Amino acid sequence: MKDRKAVARFGSRSAVRLADLALLVRAPAALSVPGDVIAGAAAAGRPLNARTLGVIGSSVCLYWAGMALNDYADATVDSVERPDRPVPSGRVPRRAALAVAGGLTVAGLGLAAVAGGRRSVGAAVPLAGLVWAYDLKLKSTPWGGVAMAGARVVDVLAGAVVPGRGAGSVGGALRRAAVPAGLVGVHTGTLMALSRYEVGGAPVRVPAATLAVSAVTAVATGLSVGRGAAKGALSGAVPSGLVAPRGGAANRHSPAPLKGVAGAARSKKLVAAAGALAYLGTYGTAQVRALRQPSAENVQRAVGAGILGLMPLQAALTARGGAPGLAAALGVVHPLARRLARRISPT
Template sequence: MRLADLALLVRAPAALSVPGDVIAGAAAAGRPLGVRTLGVIGSSVCLYWAGMALNDYADATVDAVERPERPVPSGRVPRRTALAVAGGLTAAGIGLAAAAGGRRSVGAALPLAGLVWAYDLKLKSTPAGGFAMAGARVLDVLAGAVVPGAGAPSVGVALRRAAVPAGLVGVHTGTLMALSRHEIGGAPVRVPVATLAVSAATAVATAIPGTRIDVASAGNGRRSSAAPSWLVAQFPAPLRGVVGAVPSKFRTAVTAAASLAYLGTYGTAQARAVRAPSAENVRSAVGAGILGLMPLQAALTARGGSPAVAAALGVVHPLARRLARRISPT
């Protein structure tokens, strides 16, 4: 078994869509991007890869007919190996969460892992499947919000602050799940029409300016439209006044640009599926939606008050699209 086959099994490049969930949640809660947050990102990536491996284990019989080129039905990865990979990555994900954020992060990682396994083994073909997958993405965002540390808000406050970005990511995931049910046989035109309308509404809701939390004052809920105080403190005293007065227009501009990029990628692919809802176009829309989550995450991160981090997420998106040409995210 080759390493390349394992990369195909877990859809390795698609994991680039995961860090933005955690980062958007952290930004909404007023948390800087630190070591603990990076640890939670690693945990979420492991759980994402676990879900992909478990998916191919559970779907081996179906894939033998519909997608025989995948690693398990083609025989390049034994089915039992796919299950072992899923189990190992799940354990690694929960372990990383415990190391990075203790009980708070494990409290998000355990239900996330449970949803992943329940979806792949039981819920996928049921009406609850879409809700389970959307719930997994919601938990991913909330995992970023509850990362502990100096000045971190209480769990309740963090969850309230991250509710909007988590909900928008969940809605986006719901559109993906609606489309993914028609990847093999094509879709009735009403399906991409509906998902495109929801995606447009999601972009508009994301672009509406939010109120940023000052990271240094996250615990007492003080809000600010200036640069975070932790960032201002990194500059020499004569420059702090300038940096601290970074206009909210920059944050709004980055949010709007990322929202447009989201529609420009995922929306365009859905529009093609509206014109011709073939299986090929629906699969393309699903792939675009998986990676199109990244500009949505960037918009939500900027909306939460971290436009520089959002810009970095935007840079990663083209890289993920290039990698997806070599390893399909679906």
């Protein structure tokens, strides 16, 4: 009986199953990408509209491109350390992995141009550059972790600079998104530190250090809820009745709106705290396991937990920016991503 599974063709002779392409790009891990853009948009008061969704699509394409390029560049090493991966196993030709990486990069840059014009291209180009530089040159150097952390920082800032009504200046948007971008970058730095020991296991000091940094990141995220709620469609506008006339008493109808704003502030804090706790509960627990027994298997599990654990961190940062509803949605997606990761490893 003929195999009826979907295939993609590269050239005249090769055919690759779509399931193997999904393995190549670690498809479910891309669920960790939209939260970067959303957290940046929330911090800068950007609306969640078609432009923002286009930038999210661009970032997902560039993430998948990086995964495919990683396997292209590591084909020789993977043939020894991870022979079951699509490229060393022969299920995906090496040239096909490079073609996928190139095609997804072009698609990512094109989506950025369509969605946000020069502003979004200005973020997508350095993001793509960092991805390609990491996979082809920097991975085995001390700059590898810096490149990947920088890529995540740029991804958050890409959400902040999406153009639109009431978008304001680029400089102001970047300043407002600097803290969430920095926290995401710090988290990514811990992942990169652990990932160097996925094959041979780690010295105890490595998971001990990354766990400490993750704990500080969680505390900073949960407690540092910004005073100024993001304005615009992501956070909602402050009712005009809240503004008291100059030199006079507050509007007589202000108590109800004030209660609404107080309730929104409480929601921000609660969702941000819940996201930070979920982040530490997933990623932190995996790091504790690696600390107790820093075997290659436990370190690899910690890296996988950290990739998906980024989602509750993003949710907390989104709530911090004034969008607790979107933050809750990101939190709901996290269990789905964890379930999918059981079928396709994010590492």
